Structures are given as structure tokens and as C-alpha cells.
Amino acid sequence: RYVRQLQRLQLLFSPTAADARGARQFVEEAAQDFARQHPDVVLYVSPRSGPGPAPVLRAEYLNGTVREELIASKTSEEIVQLATKLANQSGLDIIRIRKPFHTDNPSVQGQWHPLTNKPSILTIQGPRLQPQ
Amino acid sequence: MVVLSAARWVRSRLSDRFWRVQEVLKYARHFRGRKNRCYKLAVRSVRRAFVRSTKARREKKRILRALWITRIEAASLEHGLKYPAFISNLVKSQVELNRKVLADLAIYEPKTFKSLAALAQRRRQEGFLAALGDGKEPEGIFSRIVHQHY
Numbered sequence: 587r588y589v590r591q592l593q594r595l596q597l598l599f600s601p602t603a604a605d606a607r608g609a610r611q612f613v614e615e616a617a618q619d620f621a622r623q624h625p626d627v628v629l630y631v632s633p634r635s636g637p638g639p640a641p642v643l644r645a646e647y648l649n650g651t652v653r654e655e656l657i658a659s660k661t662s663e664e665i666v667q668l669a670t671k672l673a674n675q676s677g678l679d680i681i682r683i684r685k686p687f688h689t690d691n692p693s694v695q696g697q698w699h700p701l702t703n704k705p706s707i708l709t710i711q712g713p714r715l716q717p718q
Numbered sequence: 719m720v721v722l723s724a725a726r727w728v729r730s731r732l733s734d735r736f737w738r739v740q741e742v743l744k745y746a747r748h749f750r751g752r753k754n755r756c757y758k759l760a761v762r763s764v765r766r767a768f769v770r771s772t773k774a775r776r777e778k779k780r781i782l783r784a785l786w787i788t789r790i791e792a793a794s795l796e797h798g799l800k801y802p803a804f805i806s807n808l809v810k811s812q813v814e815l816n817r818k819v820l821a822d823l824a825i826y827e828p829k830t831f832k833s834l835a836a837l838a839q840r841r842r843q844e845g846f847l848a849a850l851g852d853g854k855e856p857e858g859i860f861s862r863i864v865h866q867h868y
Binding site for chain 1 (some may be wrong): 793796797824825826827828829830832
């Protein structure tokens with residue numbers, strides 16, 4: 587069963603700033619539809635009073651990563667696209683993955699060590715063996 | 719008066735020079751010496767680093783294949799077979815394992831690799847018998863070819 591990795595989306599913007607116009611339009615028009623389409627994501631709308639930092643869309647994931655995307659001077663449709671993109675992501679860091687595979691138990695028969703293919707007389711530790 | 723273009727003595731000046739410089743320096747942070755701090759030296763070093771990393775993608779495939787071959791050679795010598803004999807006899811026995819998988823088996827599954835070496839050795843002996851024995855003995859068991867019809 588699919589578990590959405592996005593926990594909550596916080597929309598932080600100022601109701602009077604000019605670059606938050608897209609954010610305000612998003613809240614008026616598309617936020618409710620977005621919240622209905624994604625029932626397992628909690629959408630918080632927190633207007634900040636006064637001139638403050640740029641409007642930001644903060645996404646928190648189930649593994650604890652917090653990702654902030656600027657929504658200054660973006661239209662409502664672009665913010666909807668951004669929000670759906672964040673909702674479909676998981677919280678893993680966006681870096682180059684070195685290997686497309688990973689195992690916790692790479693060796694079933696025992697990893698090779700220099701004494702695997704040698705006669706077992708070399709590994710015996712005991713009282714001094716008499717040469718035959 | 720209506721002005722349709724800026725007067726000729728007005729110049730525009732850069733305001734985000736800091737961020738343009740940081741875009742380049744962020745790729746130079748792990749370099750040695752002044753090239754990780756000074757923009758003029760860093761631009762040259764970063765460009766060379768990118769060019770080298772592009773070219774190295776073709777070399778990486780060759781380097782890794784050579785590494786696998788070295789490891790398979792070492793592992794098969796432990797079992798008394800040389801690398802060309804091992805690979806050719808595996809191919810003749812229709813075991814289509816590539817060098818990457820063979821190297822991983824040699825490291826993590828030594829018993830499987832030992833059985834593969836024994837298979838190659840047996841096929842080698844059957845090949846010698848077929849070439850030198852001249853037809854009176856029956857064909858070897860491991861020399862039989864399985865035909866797959868798709």
C-alpha cells in the first residue's frame with residue numbers, strides 16, 4: 587500500500603508583500619482543491635505580518651528532511667505544480683546515488699580472505715604440530 | 719520631453735556578483751591551494767575538472783573492466799587455472815556470466831567460484847580429449863550445447 591512520504595506543507599507568506607501575490611491567489615483558489623486531492627498531507631497556511639523574508643513553501647517529510655522552495659513572484663499554477671512535485675517526492679537527499687543497489691548481507695558463503703583456498707593445516711592453532 | 723531610451727551616459731552595474739562567483743566557487747571548495755578561494759584561479763581549475771570528469775566517464779568503463787579481469791585472474795590462479803583458459807572454457811560451456819559478476823562471486827561467494835573453476839577445468843580436459851583423442855571416445859558431457867529456440 588502506498589504511504590505518502592510528505593507529512594506537511596507550510597505556506598509562509600506575508601499578506602501585503604508584492605511578491606507573495608501568487609501565494610495569495612493560490613490560497614484563495616487552488617489550496618482547497620489541492621488539500622482535497624492529497625488527503626494524507628496537512629496543509630498549513632501561516633501569513634506573517636509586516637515586511638519579512640520571501641514567501642516560502644516548506645515541505646516536511648516522514649524521515650525528517652525539511653525542504654524549502656521559494657514561491658516569490660510565481661503564479662498560482664506554478665505553485666500548484668511545485669506542491670504536487672513536493673508531494674510526490676520522498677524525503678531522501680537529492681544527491682548522486684553512487685550505486686543503484688545495496689545489500690546488508692553481501693556474502694552468503696562467507697567473504698573471501700587469504701586463507702579460504704589454502705589447506706586447513708595452515709589455520710590450525712594448537713600445540714606445535716610435528717612435521718610428518 | 720519623451721525619452722524612449724536611456725541616455726548614453728547611464729551604465730548598468732552588477733548587483734549579484736557575489737552569487738555568480740559563489741556558483742563557481744562551490745565546485746572548487748575541496749581543491750588544494752588558492753584555487754579553492756580565488757575566483758580567477760578557480761574558474762580555470764573548475765573548468766578543467768569538469769572536462770576531466772566528462773572524459774573520465776569513458777575511461778571508467780575500461781578501468782573497471784581491467785580491475786575485474788585482474789581479480790578473476792587472481793582467483794582462478796588460486797584454483798590452478800589461468801584467466802584465458804577460465805574465460806574461454808566458461809564461454810564454451812554456455813555460462814554467460816560477465817566479468818563484473820564473476821569478480822563479485824570470487825570475492826563474496828568463493829565456493830561458487832571454485833565450482834565454476836572446476837567446471838572450466840573439466841570442459842578444458844574434454845576439449846583436449848576431443849582434439850587429441852580423434853573420434854573413438856564418446857563426446858564429453860560438459861561439451862554438449864543446449865539450443866534455445868525463441
